[in-house]
Amino acid sequence: MNILERKDIVEIWKGIVAGFIAKPPLHPEEYEIRLTSGTSGNEPILIVRRHEPLHWNALRRVQCSGSMGVRLQHLLNALVDEPDVPTRIWALDGSDIQEEMGPLMEDYAPDGIRGSCSMILRAAGHIPAKTRAAVSSAVFGGEQVTPALRQAAERAFPNAKLQTVYRAIEVGSISEEPCGHLPFGHNHPAAGFGMNVHDPDKQGVGDILVSVALSETTFIENYRTGDLGRAVTGPCVCGKEEVFEIVGRRGQDYVKLSGATLRREEWDRVADALRLYNDYRVEASKVVLNGKVQGKVLLRIFRRDGAGTEALAQEIADKVAKTAFVTPTRTYSELVATGLLAPLKVEFSTTPFLRGKKEVKIVEK
Numbered sequence: 125m126n127i128l129e130r131k132d133i134v135e136i137w138k139g140i141v142a143g144f145i146a147k148p149p150l151h152p153e154e155y156e157i158r159l160t161s162g163t164s165g166n167e168p169i170l171i172v173r174r175h176e177p178l179h180w181n182a183l184r185r186v187q188c189s190g191s192m193g194v195r196l197q198h199l200l201n202a203l204v205d206e207p208d209v210p211t212r213i214w215a216l217d218g219s220d221i222q223e224e225m226g227p228l229m230e231d232y233a234p235d236g237i238r239g240s241c242s243m244i245l246r247a248a249g250h251i252p253a254k255t256r257a258a259v260s261s262a263v264f265g266g267e268q269v270t271p272a273l274r275q276a277a278e279r280a281f282p283n284a285k286l287q288t289v290y291r292a293i294e295v296g297s298i299s300e301e302p303c304g305h306l307p308f309g310h311n312h313p314a315a316g317f318g319m320n321v322h323d324p325d326k327q328g329v330g331d332i333l334v335s336v337a338l339s340e341t342t343f344i345e346n347y348r349t350g351d352l353g354r355a356v357t358g359p360c361v362c363g364k365e366e367v368f369e370i371v372g373r374r375g376q377d378y379v380k381l382s383g384a385t386l387r388r389e390e391w392d393r394v395a396d397a398l399r400l401y402n403d404y405r406v407e408a409s410k411v412v413l414n415g416k417v418q419g420k421v422l423l424r425i426f427r428r429d430g431a432g433t434e435a436l437a438q439e440i441a442d443k444v445a446k447t448a449f450v451t452p453t454r455t456y457s458e459l460v461a462t463g464l465l466a467p468l469k470v471e472f473s474t475t476p477f478l479r480g481k482k483e484v485k486i487v488e489k
């Protein structure tokens with residue numbers, strides 16, 4: 125099968141955008157030009173596409189987004205969605221999140237909030253409890269919502285229905301707007317999207333490949349988005365057949381390593397359960413030992429109290445290895461016993477870990 129990678133999409137978009145500028149369509153105002161964020165470490169991509177209305181029935185919306193471009197897009201959304209419905213939108217960016225926001229939010233009384241979960245949670249810290257309790261819909265996108273983030277969101281918006289959407293700027297909204305019947309993190313593919321899970325493992329998790337029309341004349345097939353997901357069987361109450369779940373970003377939230385799977389949510393759970401360190405980073409790599417591939421994991425930890433003896437490192441390594449599941453039924457220690465993984469190594473960091481726009485806790489080296 126021919127799989128399109130990000131570099132292929134970069135080239136395809138260059139051609140489409142050049143064509144758009146050379147020969148604009150009859151109604152260019154129906155189109156939007158966007159730039160991908162480049163936060164994934166890749167070159168940003170300039171794209172142009174017909175504006176997609178958002179079918180979200182929140183009337184007083186808060187949209188948390190990182191950039192001016194996204195803010196403008198959402199303002200446009202509010203204007204063109206359903207002209208007869210008096211939708212209002214507060215497009216919030218990082219610099220707006222401050223103490224003074226509280227009384228204004230109370231006055232605005234939003235019923236829906238949307239954006240990346242971490243940013244919504246940061247904003248929630250400045251929104252009065254009563255105002256948060258009146259929010260009935262929270263829609264997350266743009267980052268993987270770990271169980272810890274989800275629980276925090278449930279506490280912050282106790283009466284909201286929490287849902288996710290899946291999109292990638294370079295291809296558009298891959299999922300439909302939530303139908304309201306699916307479990308958290310599950311979605312239906314949007315109309316026009318073909319979805320495939322490539323090379324699934326025993327749990328059915330593989331690369332998400334999408335096929336879609338990028339423009340009136342360009343159809344792409346099997347583009348690897350970089351996210352991992354699984355197809356879920358069975359029709360939904362709403363009548364749609366196809367359901368998929370995104371489990372994370374390849375090499376970030378979800379790393380496959382010699383028979384083991386390192387999942388961010390599991391390492392968060394272990395950190396919470398053991399309470400032996402305040403923050404952590406996992407570095408996974410593969411080594412070849414006597415002709416066999418073995419997975420190697422370095423757990424770097426930060427302790428606010430600064431304690432860091434070699435004996436403590438060993439003690440933490442033992443406890444974590446016995447607690448962390450790396451397959452549905454087996455712990456890290458059990459995979460060490462089979463030779464698939466090297467013993468877990470723990471190293472202390474004397475300084476706190478840097479936090480980027482997206483917090484990456486597991487890396488593949």
Ligand SMILES: [Zn+2]
Pocket residue numbers: 303304305306312360361362363364
């Ligand atoms: Zn449904």
